[in-house]
Amino acid sequence: MSKITDIKKGLKDLIDPTTNLAFHEYKAIKHVGIDEETNTVMFVIEVKEKTADVMKKLTRDIAKIVKVDMGYSGIKIDFVEGKKENLHAKTLLIASGKGGVGKSTVTANLAYALMRLGKRVAIIDADVYGANMPKILKATDHVLMGNKDGKLYPFQKDNIQMVSTEYLVEKNRALMLRGPMLNKVLKLFFEDTLWVGEIDYFLVDLPPGTGDVMMDMKDFCHDPKMVLVTTPQENAAHIAIKAGYAAKSLGQELIGVVENMSYYEVNNEQHFIFGQGGGKKVADELLVELLAKLPIVPSDNSIYAESDIAGIIYLNLANKILKLTK
Numbered sequence: 041m042s043k044i045t046d047i048k049k050g051l052k053d054l055i056d057p058t059t060n061l062a063f064h065e066y067k068a069i070k071h072v073g074i075d076e077e078t079n080t081v082m083f084v085i086e087v088k089e090k091t092a093d094v095m096k097k098l099t100r101d102i103a104k105i106v107k108v109d110m111g112y113s114g115i116k117i118d119f120v121e122g123k124k125e126n127l128h129a130k131t132l133l134i135a136s137g138k139g140g141v142g143k144s145t146v147t148a149n150l151a152y153a154l155m156r157l158g159k160r161v162a163i164i165d166a167d168v169y170g171a172n173m174p175k176i177l178k179a180t181d182h183v184l185m186g187n188k189d190g191k192l193y194p195f196q197k198d199n200i201q202m203v204s205t206e207y208l209v210e211k212n213r214a215l216m217l218r219g220p221m222l223n224k225v226l227k228l229f230f231e232d233t234l235w236v237g238e239i240d241y242f243l244v245d246l247p248p249g250t251g252d253v254m255m256d257m258k259d260f261c262h263d264p265k266m267v268l269v270t271t272p273q274e275n276a277a278h279i280a281i282k283a284g285y286a287a288k289s290l291g292q293e294l295i296g297v298v299e300n301m302s303y304y305e306v307n308n309e310q311h312f313i314f315g316q317g318g319g320k321k322v323a324d325e326l327l328v329e330l331l332a333k334l335p336i337v338p339s340d341n342s343i344y345a346e347s348d349i350a351g352i353i354y355l356n357l358a359n360k361i362l363k364l365t366k
Contacts, residue, residue: 135246162202174204295329296328
């Protein structure tokens with residue numbers, strides 16, 4: 041382990057007194073360097089409020105660890121003030137084992153349900169190879185705008201904000217990127233988007249399966265929770281279980297499963313077009329709750345009204361999410 045890594049590890053649990061967040065929770069350490077000639081450690085530290093009291097306390101705390109405990113001769117710290125908004129926003133990852141299970145539709149309707157319950161919601165459409173959120177929200181003609189510093193302005197509709205990889209390519213073109221560039225796109229959405237006001241919930245529409253985007257979430261989200269979407273089909277459930285175990289191995293807390301396309305109802309009789317039991321099988325295997333079973337509802341509108349049967353189910357789902365993410 042390098043000296044710089046040792047120093048970062050030693051400071052990771054220091055608390056910014058203005059937010060009560062630990063350094064590792066909001067990536068406060070922006071730079072560490074060592075002047076070997078003078079045995080001095082140089083830092084760039086982000087704080088949320090750059091006040092004299094905060095800088096004095098953190099300088100004292102850092103000096104104790106770096107000088108007293110680690111034996112360096114001196115420290116030099118440049119404090120920079122970070123963004124104050126959205127420090128306590130919750131991040132909900134919406135995942136699936138395979139495509140075609142309605143993950144993006146679930147994401148959008150859950151966003152509306154949370155909004156109807158008074159929450160301020162933003163959607164990050166991180167499904168880089170199959171971005172569909174602009175179509176669901178009827179925002180395909182939106183043009184992504186930015187400021188002179190390269191920051192993005194999100195699309196806004198019905199008090200919901202959204203950014204999508206679809207806005208980064210020409211119409212009907214796919215975004216063809218590998219790992220490092222995908223990370224840059226995520227940075228653009230998570231760190232360089234000018235969200236309007238405070239956000240209560242970020243809903244992240246992940247690509248299907250287990251790839252770079254799911255693995256990169258650790259770089260951008262503090263304590264994300266995950267909801268896994270499947271259908272009743274055996275094959276979909278089988279792959280969803282794999283995605284659930286992958287998420288757990290990455291330290292992403294899976295809080296529940298949603299079974300989409302569960303049934304089609306005619307004259308109060310349910311018809312199980314895609315079979316039964318897939319969602320429960322996934323939930324039981326992964327030791328989490330089956331949060332909702334969503335019906336097939338033929339409609340030209342992907343967003344259900346609050347009074348629709350599906351809309352009511354989504355409101356119940358949103359209430360469960362609120363309790364599970366307190």
